[in-house]
Amino acid sequence: MKTKANKLFDEAIEKLNEASEELFRPKEDVVTYAICKNAQFAIKNYLKGFLLKNDIDPSNYKTIESLYEQCKMINVKFEEIDLSNFSCKSFEIDSRYCNEISKVSNCFDIADNMDTFFRREKIIL
Secondary structure: OHHHHHHHHHHHHHHHHHHHHHHOOOHHHOOHHHHHHHHHHHHHHHHHHHHHHOOOOHHHOOOHHHHHHHHHHHOHHHHHOOOOOOOOOOOOOOOOOOOOHHHHHHHHHHHHHHHHHHHHOOOOO
């Protein structure tokens, strides 16, 4: 499970980097959908990787919110990651909220905060 967890962490970092590159393009060239999808996949992969690293099968949790809640049960410090403004947490990854820069920027910020949290907690190096 640890190998699968590391693979998910690597994919999360890659998707976060792709979202970052897209977000910092000139405004007229930004594809909001790409930022949103990459940030969502990064968040989901970080959470799934954490569960796998703790010997829990993440396939039983279909939404970011359910993954997040399970992660909080293992490590209460996950509460430091604020998902209150994350519109997509209760759905399977979807594009319905991926059309405004403010929403995708918020999604990116959550993914970036999660990356920072994982590094600070030494879950990833």
